[in-house]
Amino acid sequence: MQEKTHILDRVSSFSLLLTMIILMIIGAALIPLVDVGSSPKPRQGKTLTISYGWQNASPKVVEQEVTSKIEGLVSAVKGVAEVSSESYFGSGRVTVVLKKEADVSAVKFEISSLLKQVRKKLPEEVSYPELTGGEVVNDGAPQKESPVRHLLTYQVNSNLKGEQIKEYVEKNVEPVVRAWEEVKSVDVTGGTSKYMEITYDPLIVANYGLTVADVEDGIKSFIGKSDIVGDVMYRDEDGEQSRVTLYLKTSRFARQIGEMPLKTVDGKIIYLNDLATFEYRDRLPGSYYRVNGLNTIYMNIVVDADANEIELSRQLRAKIEELKPRLRDGMYLTLTYDAAKEKQSELEKLITRTLMSLAILLVFVWLVRRNWKYLSIIAITLAANVLIAVMAYYVFDMRLHTFSLAGITVSLGLIIDAAIVMVDHYSYYHNRKAFLAILAALLTTIGSLVVVFFMPEYIQRDLYDFSWIIIINLTVALVVALFFVPALVKQFHYSSRMPIKRLGRSKRVMAWTRFYRKYIAFTQKRKWIYYVLLVLAFGIPFHALPDRWDKEKVYYQSEEEEASPWYERAYNATFGTRFFQTELKEPLSKVFGGTMRLFAQSLDENTYAKEEEEMKLHIRAQMPLGGSVHELNEKVQILENFLVGFKEIKRFESRVEWWGANLTVEFKDEYRDTSFPYVLESKVIGKVISIGGADWSTYGVSERGFSNSLNLQYRSNRIEIAGYNYNALYRYAEDICARLKQNHRVMDIIIETPGHERQEDELYMVYTPQNFALYGQSAAAMHGTLRELLSGVDVGRYEDEFIRTDIYLRSLQSDRFNVWDLEHTHVKTSEGDVWLPPFMDMNLREAKNCIPKKNQEYVLRVAFNVLGSYNYTAKYIEEVTDEFNDRFPVGYRCLNNTPNWYQDEGTQYWLILVIVLIIYFMCSILFESFRLPFVIITLIPVSFIGTFLTFYFSGVKFGTGGFASLVLLSGLVVNAGIYIINEYNNQTAACKAQALPRVNLYVKAYNHKIIPVFLTTLSTVLGLVPFLIDGQEEAFWFSFAIGTSGGLLFSILALIFVMPIFMPLKKAASGFAWHTRTASCRTSL
Incomplete structure (x- = not known):
């Protein structure tokens, strides 16, 4: 009976090839339009921030009068998942996290409307709340990472003074650069x-009868004051009335500043010269920035962290080059730093790897077949896949960055796999029956990659775009294999049938076939032996058994153990006994642990390994509490002068801020991989020790780094409490402190604000209200006097034809008035001379400059140290937290928040079982069997043996790349088995009437498919070779490539020797000779 013609065979190969060429041309035309960058495509963020200011208001007042009201409003908005806030001295911020399904624009609009309504209920001194956020962000970035990034630095040289250079750049260069939306x-x-x-x-x-407010008003009037005084009704020429804002501006007084009239008292004009002096002073900067220790003018361009740095850097550099000729004479801009250069280098490296992988694969195809037609078909198929995939990248708006380009490189081998199988099958049988096997094989790979989207965030951020690119490429490969590969085979008239003259040289093949048939027949009779050997080779994880099985990991015997489930009690009575854990566990692990135990010994504590960065020496410094940024800058300058003497340093950058200093030292390329960075670090450590006066630390070169910080304030144990009333919460925190003091092992007890542990001390005054009435004084008068004595004020900006400068007004006594004067001298107020101690009691305390809240709950932390073992500490803290949770009223709770090292619990490994289920159901559909998919699945753990041994003997760190190799292996190693079993099913169906032995049919299917299967496996391994070139410098890609390669190569052994063991091949043969039936079956195909 003649086999039915496939519907695609009725379409001419010319039409299919013409369609392919058109799609390839479209893809080639779209290449310039594809987004290429250094980081993943940004996505819309789900975090909004509301910020506001209230000058000189305490954190408590800001929280009660502003923060709590805004929090209450936004918490009720639909789509809000979490609300947190921080109230500072003079400002506040509310952070709103939205649900995943929330419409960011709609929520942002609703919150904006609510802020407009609540503004009228806030104190007048509060600035209008500013709503920001909801822009595009990179979901893959770490949450604590800065939202902005330093991109470019230009050194500015001119014959002008420093202040004039800054003004010129701010006026002529900055507006041009700020035209880009990504520039922050x-x-x-x-x-x-x-x-x-x-x-x-x-x-x-005071003797002149004036107040400081009179002096301020007089100065503002002299320099010109501008104020909005209200709204007035205005009638235009057409007679229509409208309300307009009345803007009042006073003209400047055209005299010397010393002749500034302040006020008239008793008919006499008081001038500034009569009661004050003035001078020009250099403003001490609030921060310092230097490159290579030079005090020059720098222009730093800071951009959005998720911007396409490579393209944005190119555009900004081109614009500044275009601007340079239009600058004034003697003004020069020199590029000294470009953050995109490293990203560009990494991108070029990956493109080189992709081209190398492509060249290796094509050379491999040529060496295997030595046939130009075959090579041409594979090369055209590969080009078609890539160019048609470009159309998908454009349509789905995908960005090609480092990980997605690596996905293209990896997928090249998989694309060639599909092409080889279809070319070999179609050129031999001239039908598309192999497509179902290709479909199942690629769908299993796609299914294994889909699991990535359900993995923990720290793994998903590296593999998200990598997986999507491979999925797109494999989907395109399916289309090309079905439609275009057969058309190419027809057009090139290619046939894979061997000529008769070559069959005479197949004696070794026939000998192998006879041996293989006998091997399979032998293993079919004694399967249990191989089952046991395979289980022992993979390993029984006795080493991973926990000491006990409880609902929660506690460190003492639970009183409620009797109520635990039966299986927990059974485990604790057997594997959880002291005898098993101490006497049996280790020997059993060594005997039955297999390769899994060896692998576990070499496994890192943490699955996630940080992305490797270029080696740089980072030096940090921090002054003790009370130290100033200027004192720290002097110490940093000493270290800079020391670093200047090393020619091996390419560049070092210094930043000195109020919180501390950070120096980043970059090395020249020729010295980066030598011993010099380690030598320099040791010399820097010696230098900073000699400088002293600050807490110094280094990291980035040696693994341990250095720190001379005694950190005497550090507490290793914490208990956090949360509640809705701050005062009550603080009292509960004091109660916990009192409870902890009862234990003599507990020491260094303190109440902290989470996230703001390092705060300066402050003097605070407790007024005595009855004495104010007794002495006829007021707190407002005393407060105003102290403000004049202790602080200054900015009163405006003075401008004339020669100079523009800010004016700062301060008391002559502000530098001399101290705590002793507060306690022992009289001060002059508007109500007379006053001695302060009878009216107020002064004390020293830690400043609470921030009040944090989360979901309208205040949070405080009781921190302390415990002298004792970890188990004792954990048990004691749990007792305290349970005790206070029972005592707390509704709305308050106590948490054990002792920090601990992150340890990978291995939850993501269970997702591999999901991959196995996906593969099982796909193979069940293809094979129409519930048993044969189990045969395919056995290839996965056997190939893992190869991966385990590879990591054990190579000593390569596992990391995220290793786990990615396990995920990809789960989908790859089954492909070979699918091709052979699909061919076996086809042979069985074709030879069903002749009742051939199943072993013979399996061997026949093996002989038909082993060469393309072997080629596809080797092509995938060769496609990963470029990732091995840079060694462990590229930690992710190296561990990914070596893990995948080891597993794939071992899967060849599993395919040949292990898979037949699980095949149901026991049926007896009929009496006909095998070779005669083979010939008759072949004619029916």
């Missing part, structure tokens, strides 16, 4: 600016 800020650093300081004596001001 342009910081011009270096140089010093001047300001005018007016110093007055409060006693002299």
Whole structure:
């Protein structure tokens, strides 16, 4: 009976090839439009931030009057998942996290409307709440990573003064650069600016009958004051009325600043010269930035962390080059730093790997077949796959970055696999029956990669785009294999049938076939032996058995163990006994642990390995509490002068801020991989020790780094409490402290604000209200006087034809008035001379400059140290937290928040079982059997043996790349088995009437498919070779390539010797000779 013609065979090969060429041309035309960058495609963020300010307001007042009201409003908005806030001295911030399914634009609009409504209920001194966020962000980035990134640095040289250079750059260059939406800020650093300081004596001001407010108003009137005083009705020429804003501006007084009139008292005009002096002073910067220790002017361009750095850097550099000729004479901009250069280098490296992989694969195809037609078909198929995939990248708006380009490189081998199988099958049988096997094989690979989207975030962020690219490429490969490969085979008139003259040289093949048939027949009779050997080779995980099985990991005998489930009690009575854990566990692990135990010994504690970065020496410094940024800068300058003497250093960058200093040292390429970085670190350590006066630390070169910080304030144990009332919560925290003090092992007890542990001390005053009435004084008058004595104020900006400068007004006594004066001298207020101690009690305490809240709950932390073992500490803390949780009223709770090292619990490994289930159901559909898929699945653990041994003997770190290799292996190693079993099913169906022995049919299917299967496996391994070139410098790709290669090569042995063991091949043969039936079956195909 003649076999039915496939519907695609009725379509001419010319039509199919023409369609393919058109699609390839479209894909080639779209290549310039594909987004190429250094990081994944940004996605819309789900975090909104509301910020506001209230000058000189305490954190408690900000929280009660502003933060709590805004929190209450936004918490009720639909789509809000979490609300947290922080109230600072003079400002506050509310952070809103939205649900995944929330419409960001709609929620943002609703919150904006609510803020407009609540603004009228807030104090007038509060600034209008600003709503930001919801822009595109990279979901894969770590949450604590900065939302901005330093991209470019230009050194600015000119014959102008530093302040004039800064003003010129801010006026002429910054607006041009800020035109890009991704540019967040342009910081011009270096140089010093001047300001005018007016110093007055409060006693002299009071003698003239003036107040400091009179002096401020007089100065503002002199320099010109601009205010919005209200709204007025305005009638235009057409007679229509409208409400407009009335803007009042006073003209400047055209005299010398010393002749500034302040006020008229008793008919006499009081001038500034009568009661104050003024001088120009250099403004001390609040931060310092230097490159290579040079105090020059730098322009730093800071961009969105998720911007396409490579393209944005190119555009900005081109624009600045275009701007340079239009700058004033003597003004030069020199590029000194480009963060995109490293990303560009990494991108070029991956492109090189892709081209190398492509070249290796094509050379391999040529060496195997030595046939130009065969090579041409494979090369055209590969080109068609890539160019048609480009169309998919464009349609789905995908960005090609480092991980997605690596996905293309890996998928090249898989694409060639599908092409080889279809070419070999179609050129031999001239039908498309192999497509079902190709479909199942590639769908299993796709199914294994889909699991990536359900993995923990720290794994998913590396593999998300990598998986999507492979899925797209394999989907395209299916289409090309079905439609275009057969058309190419027809057009090239290619046939894979061997000529008769070559059959005479197949004696070794026939000898192997006879041996293989006998091997399979032998294993079919004694399967249990091989089952036991395979289980022992893979390993029984006795080493992974926990000490006990409880609902929670506690470190003492639970009183409620009797109520635990029967299986927990059974486990604890057997594997959880002291005898098993101490006497039997280790010997059983050594005997039955197999390769899994060896692999576990070489496995890192943490599955996730940080992305390897270029070696840089980072030096950090922090002053003790009370130290200033200027004192720290002096120490940093000493270290900079030391670093300048090393020619091996390419560049070092210094940043000194209020919180501390950070120096980043980059090495020249020729010295980076030598011993110099380690030598320099040791010399730097010696230098910073000699400098002293600060806490110094280093990291980035040696594994352990260095730190001389005693960290005497550190507490290793914490208990956090949360509640809705701050005062009550603080009292509960004090109760916990009192409870902890009862244990003599507990020490260093303190109440902290989480996230703000390092805070300066402050003097606070407790007023005595009855004495105010007794002495006829007021707290407001005393507060105003102290403010004038202790602090200054910015009163505006003075401009004339020669100079533009800020004016700062301060008391002459502000540098001399101290705590002793507060306690022992009289101060002059508007209500007379006053001695302060009878009116207030002064004490020292840690400043609470921030009040955090989460979901409208306040959070405090009781931190302490415990002298004792870890088990004792854990048990004691749990007792305390349970005790107070029972005592707390509704709305308050106590948490054990003792920090611990992160340890990978291995939950993501269970997802491999999901991959196995996906493969099982796909193979069940293809084979129409519930038994044969189990044969396919056995290849997965056997190939894992190869991966385990590879990592054990090579000593390569497992990391995320190793886990990715296990995921990919689960989908790859089954492909070979699918091709052979599918061919076996086809042979069985064709020879059903002749009742051939199943062993013979299996061997026949093996002989037909082993060459293309062997080629596909080797092609995949060769496609990974470029990832091995850089060695362990590229930790992720090296562990991924070596794990996948080891598993694939071992899977060949599993395919040949293990898979037949699980095949149901026991049926007896009929009396006909095998070779005659083979010939008759072949004619029916």
